[in-house]
Amino acid sequence: MTTSQHDVTRLDALTLPAAPPVVRTSAPAAPRRRLPAIVLLVVGLALVVGPILGGVFSKVASGQQMIDNFAPYMALDSLDRYDSDLKTLRTGAAAIDTVYAEHPIAPATYPGVETYRTEARAIDTRATTLLTRIRASQPDYRRVSDIGGFDRVPFLLVVSGLALAYAGGALLNSRRRRAGGVVVLAVVAGAALIAYPLLGNLPAGTRAGERLQHALAPVMTTATVRAEQDDFVVLVTAVGELDTNFHAVPRTPQARAAIDALVQAWPGVSSDLAGLVGAINDNLHDYGQLSALDRSTHPLGFSGLVSLPWFLVGTGALSVAAALAAPTRTRRKAPQ
Numbered sequence: 001m002t003t004s005q006h007d008v009t010r011l012d013a014l015t016l017p018a019a020p021p022v023v024r025t026s027a028p029a030a031p032r033r034r035l036p037a038i039v040l041l042v043v044g045l046a047l048v049v050g051p052i053l054g055g056v057f058s059k060v061a062s063g064q065q066m067i068d069n070f071a072p073y074m075a076l077d078s079l080d081r082y083d084s085d086l087k088t089l090r091t092g093a094a095a096i097d098t099v100y101a102e103h104p105i106a107p108a109t110y111p112g113v114e115t116y117r118t119e120a121r122a123i124d125t126r127a128t129t130l131l132t133r134i135r136a137s138q139p140d141y142r143r144v145s146d147i148g149g150f151d152r153v154p155f156l157l158v159v160s161g162l163a164l165a166y167a168g169g170a171l172l173n174s175r176r177r178r179a180g181g182v183v184v185l186a187v188v189a190g191a192a193l194i195a196y197p198l199l200g201n202l203p204a205g206t207r208a209g210e211r212l213q214h215a216l217a218p219v220m221t222t223a224t225v226r227a228e229q230d231d232f233v234v235l236v237t238a239v240g241e242l243d244t245n246f247h248a249v250p251r252t253p254q255a256r257a258a259i260d261a262l263v264q265a266w267p268g269v270s271s272d273l274a275g276l277v278g279a280i281n282d283n284l285h286d287y288g289q290l291s292a293l294d295r296s297t298h299p300l301g302f303s304g305l306v307s308l309p310w311f312l313v314g315t316g317a318l319s320v321a322a323a324l325a326a327p328t329r330t331r332r333k334a335p336q
Contacts, residue, residue: 034172036171036321036322036323036325036326037167037168037169037171037172037322037326038168038172039168039318039319039322040164040165040167040168040171040186040319040322040323040326041164041165041168041169041172042168043161043164043168043315043318043319043322044160044161044162044163044164044165044166044167044168044319045161045165046161047157047158047160047161047164047165047315048157048158048161048162048165050157051154051157051158052158054296056153056154056157056293057154058289059289059290059292059293060150060151060153060154060293061151062285062286062288062289062290063150063151063209063286063289063290063293064150064151065283065286066283066286066287066290067141067144067145067150069279069282069283069286070141070279070283071145072275072279073134073275073276073279074134074138074141074142074145076138078272079131079134079135079138081268081272082131082134082272082276083131085265085268085269085272085273086124086127086128086131088261088262088265088269089120089123089124089127089235089262089269090124091258091261091262092242092258092259092261092262093116093117093120093124094258095251095254095255095256095257095258095259095262096113096116096117096120096242096255096259097117098251098252098254098255099249099250099251099255099259100117102250102251102252103249103250103251105249110241110245110246111237111241112234112237112238112240112241113238113241113242113246115234115237115238116234116235116237116238119231119234123231123234123235126227126228126231127228127231127273129219130219130224130228130276133215133216133218133219134216134219134276136215137211137212137215137216139208140208140209140211140212140215141208141212143204143205143208144205144208144209144212146201146205147200147201147202147205147206148200149200150202150205153196153202153308153312156192156193156196156312157193157312159189160189160190160192160193160316160319163185163186163188163189164186164189164190164319166182166185167182167183167185167186167189167323168186170182171183171326179326183323183324183326186319186320186322186323186326187319187320187323187324189316189319190315190316190317190318190319190320190323191316191320192316193312193313193315193316193319194312194313194316194317194320195316196312197308197309197310197312197313198309198313202308202309202312203306203309203310206305206306206308206309207305207306209290209294209305210294210303210305210306213287213290213291213294213305216287217291219280220280220283220284220287221284222284224280225277225280225281225284228273228277228280229277232270232273232274232277235266235270235273236270239262239263239266242259242262242263243263246259290305293305
């Protein structure tokens, strides 16, 4: 071997242990929060079952029907016409008293007129009380009628309840790995419960409804209907005699004019009175249902009507919060 050649040192082969195989793993998914899903399920079932068992459908529908039926009688021009009718009756009754004072007449001669003379003050008092209450309640009636779709509230409760119950059940199902869709469904249902009363001005309307049903309570009774019907019979009989036999009784021109005005106005007056009393009688059941809806929460210390919109808002907010808290967190890939 020559000196120009370099010595080469041979290294022994290095033996390394076999590397373990690289396996891509995913971090375990965080467990789905069960409590929010249970809340959604329970709230949803309550919204479905509650209105059905509590008869909310019939109560709300009856309240809406009463409001609709009273529309012609709560118009301002109708109320003004009722006032004019009462004025005509008062003037006619005063004229009859004048005739009796000027010409003594035996009570049995004109029994219908005599009965009206005896009861005219009480008839006027009852009619005035009735119309005063109706006129005083007109602003609240108008606020209630402006709600619009009050009878749709039970349907909103049930439909939202079905959506929330489905979402809660789906989130509790561990085999469902994609919760996004049902979460959106629950959020939409909850948002609808919040938006409906606020956009429809339901709080102001239900407060007015609570005042309205209290204001009408003394007159929305069978006793009121019977008393007004009895008064109507007295008036019909009296006007019939005034238009026939009573013409023979001498009277002053002023008294004659007032009595003739009563007789001539009677068809319109009777139509107004009969229509109003008929509306009260036809809606006694509906009024009772609306009143029952308001009293349903009295054992808890608050009005059912006033609390209704806030129940919707509170239930909706709870549902949205539970829906947003329920989904499983996204899986994370572990480093390779």
